[in-house]
Amino acid sequence: MHSEREKKLLTKFWVKGGVGAMFVGSGISVVLHGWGLRQASEDNWFWVSTGGFSLIMTGLRLIGDANRHRTMVDVLRELDQRKSPDQP
Template sequence: MRSERETKLLTKFWVKGGVGAMFVGSGLSVVLHGWGLRQGNEDNWFWVSTGGFSLIMTGLRLIGDANRHRTMVDVLQELDKREQM
């Protein structure tokens, strides 16, 4: 059975991982839209692409945080196993 701390960390893992994946996908879409604007010689292609890269980087950061939370759950489970020995 998971402790309350492990449950909170797992919830953060799923939320941050899901939102991070959504940001990465959205950022890729926006970057591709900016590329299309550039091909059409639109003036605002640079700012659209910059926004897309910002979304990608934010998503990667959230996925990294999610990985940290999952690692903490694994560490807590390992420490619990060692205490039971």
């Protein structure tokens, strides 16, 4: 059974992981759009590509946070098992 703290951490894991993955995908799309603007010799290609890289980096940070939350759940479970070794 999951404790209340584990449930909150797992919720943060899924939300941040999902949003982070969405940001990474969107960032790649924006960078590719900026590349297309550069090939067409548009003036604003640099700012579009910079925005895309910012989205990618934000997504990677959120995925890293999600990983931290999942690791905390695993640590809590390990600590619970150490407190009561007689339970399976």
